Amino acid sequence: MNTNRTLASFILHKALACYFLSAVFVFGIMLVFFFENQKNIQAEQAKIYGKFVAEKLQDVSTASLGDLVAHMGTLDAIALNDEFNVGIATKSTDTLWFKTEVSSADTPRRQWSTSVSNVQLGIISVTTSAPLQPIYDALLYKAQSYLVLLVVQLLFLWALFKFLVVRFIRRAIQLLSRDLEILNLKNPTPLAGDPILSGFSEYRRILVDINRVITSLVVSRNQVERMNEQLEEKVREKTLSLEEKNNTLVQLNQHLSTLANTDSLTQVYNRTRFDLLFRENVAVSQRRKTNLSLLLIDLDDFKNVNDQYGHQVGDQVLKHVAQSLSETLGDHGILARWGGEEFAVLLPYYDEQRARGMGEILRQSIDTAYFEDQQIHITLSVGVARLGDDETGNQLLNRADMALYEAKESGRNRVIVAKSVEQKQLTFEALSNPK
Numbered sequence: 001m002n003t004n005r006t007l008a009s010f011i012l013h014k015a016l017a018c019y020f021l022s023a024v025f026v027f028g029i030m031l032v033f034f035f036e037n038q039k040n041i042q043a044e045q046a047k048i049y050g051k052f053v054a055e056k057l058q059d060v061s062t063a064s065l066g067d068l069v070a071h072m073g074t075l076d077a078i079a080l081n082d083e084f085n086v087g088i089a090t091k092s093t094d095t096l097w098f099k100t101e102v103s104s105a106d107t108p109r110r111q112w113s114t115s116v117s118n119v120q121l122g123i124i125s126v127t128t129s130a131p132l133q134p135i136y137d138a139l140l141y142k143a144q145s146y147l148v149l150l151v152v153q154l155l156f157l158w159a160l161f162k163f164l165v166v167r168f169i170r171r172a173i174q175l176l177s178r179d180l181e182i183l184n185l186k187n188p189t190p191l192a193g194d195p196i197l198s199g200f201s202e203y204r205r206i207l208v209d210i211n212r213v214i215t216s217l218v219v220s221r222n223q224v225e226r227m228n229e230q231l232e233e234k235v236r237e238k239t240l241s242l243e244e245k246n247n248t249l250v251q252l253n254q255h256l257s258t259l260a261n262t263d264s265l266t267q268v269y270n271r272t273r274f275d276l277l278f279r280e281n282v283a284v285s286q287r288r289k290t291n292l293s294l295l296l297i298d299l300d301d302f303k304n305v306n307d308q309y310g311h312q313v314g315d316q317v318l319k320h321v322a323q324s325l326s327e328t329l330g331d332h333g334i335l336a337r338w339g340g341e342e343f344a345v346l347l348p349y350y351d352e353q354r355a356r357g358m359g360e361i362l363r364q365s366i367d368t369a370y371f372e373d374q375q376i377h378i379t380l381s382v383g384v385a386r387l388g389d390d391e392t393g394n395q396l397l398n399r400a401d402m403a404l405y406e407a408k409e410s411g412r413n414r415v416i417v418a419k420s421v422e423q424k425q426l427t428f429e430a431l432s433n434p435k
């Protein structure tokens, strides 16, 4: 189907074709009537003419055909009127035809004649017939003129139709399509339609249908919006509940992580966490060639506290000592419970000198404090060691432990710095090579 074809031009062509066919049909019928009418008229005239000829021949006394023929020649009226075929016969002769198209011996060619009339007067019989050719000629002329008229009519109708109807239909469709184009799909409102076109039922019906679609569109959109809002509300609720669950999970996770990394009694890092931090710090220090010192702290004669005040009081003392150490240390180092009544402090970027200073500060902070209603006095022994070049974490721990041992051995409540790896080396060499 040709997509450029418009509805208006389609209607125009169909209408003209219908008009053409119906006009041809009506004209055909008219021609038939005309033909029949002409034939009747001619037959009537032929009959009258036959009578006229017969009356003229009535006076002729002779009965021979030859005489009649001779007499016929004298009849001007017959000779002049060549519209009809005239045949004369007596009882004893054949019909003699007075027309060039009909031979004297022939009977009239009925198929080409309208009708044959016979007039019998005495022994003479006059036969007349009218040829159809003039009617056919008139018919042809009529058909040709009518055809020309029809073509002119069609052209005129085409122009008129195009000007009035096609323009009108096109306008109606253009108005509808313009209304639909400017239709706000987000907030569609029913089309008002063209006031003139609204007088036509088809236009009104289309308008009603379109407006029904628009109304259902609005209803559907409202439903979708409502569903969206409900969905969003549900998603919001779900998100909130998920967020709440997530927060709970995060808190639980934090709690678990705290539990996993914190000593339950003293609330400082436990041994597991310290081991990890210790390994990390040793690795960083070795890689960056930076200082790292370790303090091992042991509460002096703690057994006496337990023995004297009971294990529970011992626990409280341990707790308070840890809190006090943590506050004093601040963010200068990492404090952990090493085990039992022992603590470890990791001091990144601290050399022996500064580490000893920090050990001393911590020792004094406990030495000057009294716990459990000012009754219990506690002292600390501290072993200090700095990570030497190419020294492992275990070696550092051993040296710090040895320093702590030395602090205990030499009277407790003191800070002892372990010999550096280099010093130990020198000592070892001196012992191996005595002078």
Ligand SMILES: Nc1nc2c(ncn2[C@@H]2O[C@H](COP(=O)(O)OP(=O)(O)OP(=O)(O)O)[C@@H](O)[C@H]2O)c(=O)[nH]1
Binding pocket: 298, 299, 300, 301, 302, 303, 304, 306, 310, 311, 312, 313, 314, 315, 318, 339, 340, 341, 408, 412
């Ligand atoms: N209350 C309590 N006591 C603990 C805890 N862990 C270890 N202890 C006690 O700490 C004491 C350690 O005793 P020792 O190893 O003899 O050392 P000390 O008495 O501190 O003596 P020195 O370390 O030589 O100065 C023991 O009595 C342990 O029961 C604990 O978590 N709570």
